Amino acid sequence: MLFWLEGGGLRPPPSIKNPTAIPMIKDYKRIDLFGHMLFEKATIIPPFRAPNPMQGEACFLHIREGSYTSFSQEDSLHITAKQSVLLKCGNYVGRMIADDHSGTYQAVAVHFHPDLLKKVYRNSLPGFLVHQKNKVPQFNMALVQASTAIDKYVDDILFYFENRHLAHEEILILKTKEIILLLLQTQNAPRILQILENLFTERTVDFKTTIESHLFSDISLQELAQLTHLSMSSFKRKFKDTYGLPPSQYFLTQRLKHSRELLTVSEASVGEIAFQCGFKTIHHFSKKFKAHFGIPPSQYRLSLRDK
Structure with a gap:
């Protein structure tokens, strides 16, 4: 249903x-x-x-x-x-x-x-x-x-x-x-x-494939736990055992790395890149980017052009 x-x-x-x-x-x-x-x-x-x-x-x-x-x-x-x-x-x-x-x-x-x-x-x-x-x-x-x-x-x-x-x-x-x-x-x-x-043959994938398929999706940790058939506590425990970091920290790090790559090679706007990388708002993206790299994303892109 x-x-x-x-x-x-x-x-x-x-x-x-x-x-x-x-x-x-x-x-x-x-x-x-x-x-x-x-x-x-x-x-x-x-x-x-x-x-x-x-x-x-x-x-x-x-x-x-x-x-x-x-x-x-x-x-x-x-x-x-x-x-x-x-x-x-x-x-x-x-x-x-x-x-x-x-x-x-x-x-x-x-x-x-x-x-x-x-x-x-x-x-x-x-x-x-x-x-x-x-x-x-x-x-x-x-x-x-x-x-x-x-x-x-x-x-x-x-x-x-x-x-x-x-x-x-x-x-x-x-x-x-x-x-x-x-x-x-x-x-x-x-x-x-x-x-x-293959209408009634379930296609199953391993834990890492599910995580890496949704690194940049607008999906919550609760929804990821549901997709992997795990409770929230079991999901967090398995995630840390697999990646060595809590899920929120790992996702943020991967999304920021990917956003920096896109700012370097893509002509997309800062806002478009933020959403492509799974951030819900430009403000949140800019705040996290600056905290991680020491410079706002728009300024980072300008610094590349100056070089």
């Missing part, structure tokens, strides 16, 4: 003790098929961050309003309104962001469960949905660009949410097959095909 629900309202997941804000649900509905959730839709008022572990299932998520950032163990993907993402079985952290004008986030999800797909395809899965033992999955998620076909499909799903009496089993089966066929005709079809071939 992409939206943590309890008692008719959104709640922060158990692992998040101090969420930035408690989001408010405006609308939530789901449609099940063969005892499993198939379609899900929600309109909420963010900000909201939550772990999104998907063991033994996969998901197609379409953003209608706002945007969504998905972090896997070794990648991150930002999905804006009208775009979608295909997520295979794996461990993720999701971040819902409100639309600037409406102040809401709205998404529609299609869930894929192996037992559901076996019944949809009458116990005979098409070749591209059968796990390829000789192929190692390279990706956990794939971006699906905005398209008229996907928009029309999502509109159809929303119609059945409003007219549940018409959502008969055979129609739901057809709509499940339809989205898979549509995904195979998108611009990102080769990557999507590879994900479909």
